[in-house]
Amino acid sequence: MANLVNRRVVLFKRPKGVPDAEHFAVEDVRVPELQDGQFLVQCEYWSVDPAMRGWVNDVPNYLPPVAIGAPMRSFAVGQIVASRHSDYTEGETVTGMFGWQRFAVSDGSNVDRRVAEADLSASLALGVLGLNGITAYFGLLDVCKPKPGETVVVSTAAGSVGSAVGQIARLKGCRTVGIAGGPEKTALCRESFGYGAAIDYRNENVLDGVKAACPDGVDCYFDNTCGPISDAVMTCLAQGARIAICGTAAHTDWDPIPAGPRVHRQLLVARARMQGFLVLDYKARYPEALAALAGWVREGKLAYNEHILDGADAARGAIQMLYEGGNTGKLLVSVD
Amino acid sequence: MANLVNRRVVLFKRPKGVPDAEHFAVEDVRVPELQDGQFLVQCEYWSVDPAMRGWVNDVPNYLPPVAIGAPMRSFAVGQIVASRHSDYTEGETVTGMFGWQRFAVSDGSNVDRRVAEADLSASLALGVLGLNGITAYFGLLDVCKPKPGETVVVSTAAGSVGSAVGQIARLKGCRTVGIAGGPEKTALCRESFGYGAAIDYRNENVLDGVKAACPDGVDCYFDNTCGPISDAVMTCLAQGARIAICGTAAHTDWDPIPAGPRVHRQLLVARARMQGFLVLDYKARYPEALAALAGWVREGKLAYNEHILDGADAARGAIQMLYEGGNTGKLLVSVD
Structure with missing residues (x-):
C-alpha cells in the first residue's frame, strides 16, 4: 500500500478541557502493507462526538487518553478497499473506531458493524443509525x-x-x-x-x-x-x-x-x-436498536440533521465547534 | 377520658435546620372523649428519627411541616387502652404516627402495624423491627x-x-x-x-x-x-x-x-x-421485611443497640442529640 497516502489528524498537544484547532495537526504518512488477518478501510466520513473531549484529556475515563502524535480516536464509516482478512471483503461498508485518518488498517477488533442499509446514506451510520x-x-x-x-x-x-x-x-x-x-x-x-x-x-x-x-x-x-x-x-x-x-x-x-x-x-x-x-455496554443489543431506528427513518417518523465539515483541516476545530454549539445536527467530517 | 392527662411535646417555634430543646415545649392537656370509630393509644416509647428535622422545617418535603403548637410528629409504640373502633381492641400493641404525646386518639389511619412479636420488647418495633x-x-x-x-x-x-x-x-x-x-x-x-x-x-x-x-x-x-x-x-x-x-x-x-x-x-x-x-412506599411489603428481621433477631444474627431517654423533657433535645451523634443505637424516649 506504499503508493497510498494516509492523511490523518493527530493529537499535537494535550488540552485541559475542550481541544481546539491548535491541539491537532494534519500530517500525511504512507499506508503500511497489510498483514494476513488485516484489511484496509478508506474512510468516507469521520464522526465528531462530545466524548472525544474526554478521550484527549488526561483524567480517569472509560478509555485511556489518546497519545500525543497518535491519530485522533473517533468513529468513522468507510469502505473496505483491500482485505487479507477472511471475514471482511472488499466493497463492504463498515463503521468502527478508525480514527481521524483517510486509511485505517484494521484486524476487525475496532469494527462496530457492517452497514447493511444500502438504501440510506453511509453518513447515517455515524448519526441516527449509529x-x-x-x-x-x-x-x-x-x-x-x-x-x-x-x-x-x-x-x-x-x-x-x-x-x-x-x-x-x-x-x-x-x-x-x-x-x-x-x-x-x-x-x-x-x-x-x-x-x-x-x-x-x-x-x-x-x-x-x-x-x-x-x-x-x-x-x-x-x-x-x-x-x-x-x-x-x-x-x-x-x-x-x-x-x-x-x-x-x-x-x-x-x-x-x-x-x-x-x-x-x-x-x-x-x-x-x-x-x-x-x-x-449495549453492543449485544445494537441490532434491536438499529432495526427500530432504520424502520422509523424509512417511514419518515424519525427526522435528523447533518452538519458536514469538509476535510482534515476543518476537523481540527470540530470538537470546539461542537462544544460551542456551532453545529446544527450531527457533526461529521467529509474525508478528503 | 377527661380524667386522663395527656403530656405532650409540641413545636414551640420553627427552626432553621436542626431543632434543639428551645424549639419544643412540654405541656399537659386533657384527653378528649373518644368518638365512634376512634381508639386511645397509651404510648410506651417515642421514636427519634433523622427525618424529624425535615418535618419541622418549612421546606418542600414528602409531608407538610408540623404546625407551631402541634405535638411533634413522630413514630411511637403503645398499647390500646380504650376503643370505640371495631377493628382495634383494648390490649393490642400498635405502632404508628402517634406523635410525642402520652395519649394519642386514633381512627386507625395513622397506625403502621399491630405488633405481634410478644416475645420481644415493644421498643424493637420502633427500631430493628420498625x-x-x-x-x-x-x-x-x-x-x-x-x-x-x-x-x-x-x-x-x-x-x-x-x-x-x-x-x-x-x-x-x-x-x-x-x-x-x-x-x-x-x-x-x-x-x-x-x-x-x-x-x-x-x-x-x-x-x-x-x-x-x-x-x-x-x-x-x-x-x-x-x-x-x-x-x-x-x-x-x-x-x-x-x-x-x-x-x-x-x-x-x-x-x-x-x-x-x-x-x-x-x-x-x-x-x-x-x-x-x-x-x-414499601408499606405493602412490610410483612416480608418484618418476618425476615424478626427471624434474624430471634436467631441472634441481627444485633441492635437502643439508647433510651427518660421522659418528655428529655425529648426536647433528642433530635439535636441525634444529629450530633451523641446516641449509641436507636434513640428512643421512654414516655413518662
Whole structure:
C-alpha cells in the first residue's frame, strides 16, 4: 500500500478541557502493507462526538487518553478497499473506531458493524443509525423507561442524540419538552423534531420554562449537560422520576470536580433514580436498536440533521465547534 | 377520658435546620372523649428519627411541616387502652404516627402495624423491627440489590439503620465496610455488627480508608450523609455501582441547596445508579421485611443497640442529640 497516502489528524498537544484547532495537526504518512488477518478501510466520513473531549484529556475515563502524535480516536464509516482478512471483503461498508485518518488498517477488533442499509446514506451510520441514535434508544428506553403519557425533558434537544430521544419518546406516547440554545434550535425542536414545548436556555429562564411546560413535574430527564440547565430540571422532578446521564457537556474540566447543588435530597424527596450509562455496554443489543431506528427513518417518523465539515483541516476545530454549539445536527467530517 | 392527662411535646417555634430543646415545649392537656370509630393509644416509647428535622422545617418535603403548637410528629409504640373502633381492641400493641404525646386518639389511619412479636420488647418495633430495620431491608435489598461477594459501604454504619444494613449485607454474602464517627462506634461496627472493616471519619482520612478497604471499588453504597463522607465514597465506585440515598444528615439546611462535587460524571464513568427511596412506599411489603428481621433477631444474627431517654423533657433535645451523634443505637424516649 506504499503508493497510498494516509492523511490523518493527530493529537499535537494535550488540552485541559475542550481541544481546539491548535491541539491537532494534519500530517500525511504512507499506508503500511497489510498483514494476513488485516484489511484496509478508506474512510468516507469521520464522526465528531462530545466524548472525544474526554478521550484527549488526561483524567480517569472509560478509555485511556489518546497519545500525543497518535491519530485522533473517533468513529468513522468507510469502505473496505483491500482485505487479507477472511471475514471482511472488499466493497463492504463498515463503521468502527478508525480514527481521524483517510486509511485505517484494521484486524476487525475496532469494527462496530457492517452497514447493511444500502438504501440510506453511509453518513447515517455515524448519526441516527449509529451511536447517536443507539444512545438515544437505550438511554431513553432502557434507562429512563418512559411510560405513555409521561413528561420527558431532553437537554441538548436539537442535537444528534437529543433530537432522537425526543422523537422516540413521542413515538412512545410521551409529552416531550426540549431545551436548546437559541431560537433556531428551539424552532427545529418544535418543527422538525415534534417537541410539545421547547425552551431556549440562552434567552429564557429555564426553571420558569420547565415549570410552565411540566405542570405535573418531570417524569424522565435525559441529560447531556450537568450544569445550570440540569440544576433547574432537577428542582421539578415528579415522584419516581428517572434521570439518564448521557453526557456532561456544561463542564469542560473535571479536575477538580466542579461543584453544584447537591442532588441527593431531590432524589430522596422524589424517590427518583439518576443513572449513568454508556452505549458501548449495549453492543449485544445494537441490532434491536438499529432495526427500530432504520424502520422509523424509512417511514419518515424519525427526522435528523447533518452538519458536514469538509476535510482534515476543518476537523481540527470540530470538537470546539461542537462544544460551542456551532453545529446544527450531527457533526461529521467529509474525508478528503 | 377527661380524667386522663395527656403530656405532650409540641413545636414551640420553627427552626432553621436542626431543632434543639428551645424549639419544643412540654405541656399537659386533657384527653378528649373518644368518638365512634376512634381508639386511645397509651404510648410506651417515642421514636427519634433523622427525618424529624425535615418535618419541622418549612421546606418542600414528602409531608407538610408540623404546625407551631402541634405535638411533634413522630413514630411511637403503645398499647390500646380504650376503643370505640371495631377493628382495634383494648390490649393490642400498635405502632404508628402517634406523635410525642402520652395519649394519642386514633381512627386507625395513622397506625403502621399491630405488633405481634410478644416475645420481644415493644421498643424493637420502633427500631430493628420498625422503620429502621425495614428501611435497611428495602434500601439494601430492593434499591442496592447486592450480590454475594460484592463490597457494600455503609455510612452512619453504627446507627440504627446502618447497623442493620451492614448485618443484612453480610448475611447475603457481601463484604461490608462501615463508616462511623469515633473509635467507640467503629469498635461497635467490627465487634457487634460484623463489618469486615470500619473507618472512623473523625480520626481517619475517609478517602484513604475507603480505597484501602475497597481495592476493587464500591459496588453498593448505602448513604445517610450526603456530605464529605459521601463525596469520598463516590470517587471509588466500581462499574455498575448502586447508591441508595436514605438520608442527608450532613446538611442541616437545604434552603438554599448546599453545593458539593457534581456526581454526574462519576455516575457516567461507572455506569452507576443513585436512587432515593422512602420506606413508607414499601408499606405493602412490610410483612416480608418484618418476618425476615424478626427471624434474624430471634436467631441472634441481627444485633441492635437502643439508647433510651427518660421522659418528655428529655425529648426536647433528642433530635439535636441525634444529629450530633451523641446516641449509641436507636434513640428512643421512654414516655413518662
